[in-house]
Structures are given as structure tokens and as C-alpha cells.
Amino acid sequence: MRRLLSRTLDGHVLFALVVLALFAYVLFETARLSARAQQFPIATALPAIVLAAVQVVRELRAAARGRADAPVEGAVALSALAQFSVFFAAVALFGLLAAVPLFSLLYLRVFAGESWVRSAVYAAVAWAFTLAVFVTLLHVPLPAGIIPPLLVGTEQ
Secondary structure, eight states: OHHHHHHHOSHHHHHHHHHHHHHHHHHHHGGGSOHHHHHHHHHHHHHHHHHHHHHHHHHHHHHHHOOTTHHHHHHHHHHHHHHHHHHHHHHHHHOHHHHHHHHHHHIIIIISOOOHHHHHHHHHHHHHHHIIIIIIISOOOOOOOSHHHHHHTOOO
């Protein structure tokens, strides 16, 4: 039993358990908030808890049968981490409204291998959707980034 437990509690399983615990804590902390303030944390934490629990089960099964697919998953994980990092850096530098189409264009062209025209059309649709939903309909203040205020000459 101890050997099975030590074999299954590798880094992948522990990381999945930490993510599960983190979102469970987020859900626990929302109890102190008002009903309106609870909506977003609950809407994000509940699906994240379900997905994290599924990931824990996947990792336990993979650890039980041996990790033959670990190098491929590791490369995919590093690629995804790099892509997320580039996206969040773009949001920090250029703002969300500029980062969404820019990242969409570059991702589809570089990683997905789509044509420039298809990538540009998708980027334009992503920009229009972000503008229409978050700015026009919901009136959500989007992050401006570091560079646009410098170009305009205003500070926030």
C-alpha cells in the first residue's frame, strides 16, 4: 500500500491536488461575500473544481499504469505555458483590447499554421466580439496596458 501511494503521488498528482485545493479554497472564501460579489468566483471556481477533480483522476490513472506519455505532455505543457505567458505579457503591455486580436493573429499563424487571411479575419472577429460584449454591452473597464497611455500621453 505504501509503495502504491508513493508511486502515485508524483509531481503531476500533487500539482493537480494543489489546484483542486486552491479552487476549493476560493469557493470557501466566497461565503463571506455578498450574493452579487459571489457570482464571478462561484462561476469560475465550480467548473475549475470539476476540471481539477477530473485531472486528479487522470493523473492517478496515468501514475498507476506508468507515465509513458510524460515527455509529450511535458512538451505540450511547456508550449502552453509559453503561449499563456506571451498572452498575459501582451495584455500587460498593450491592453486587453489590443492583445486579443494580436495574440489571435500570431497564434493562428505561427502555431496553428492558418493562412494570413483566415488568421486576420479571426483576429478581427475576436476584437469585435471583445469590444461588443465587454465594452459596449457589459461596460467592463478593460486593462489599458503600459504602452497605450504612454503613446497618448495620458496617465491612469
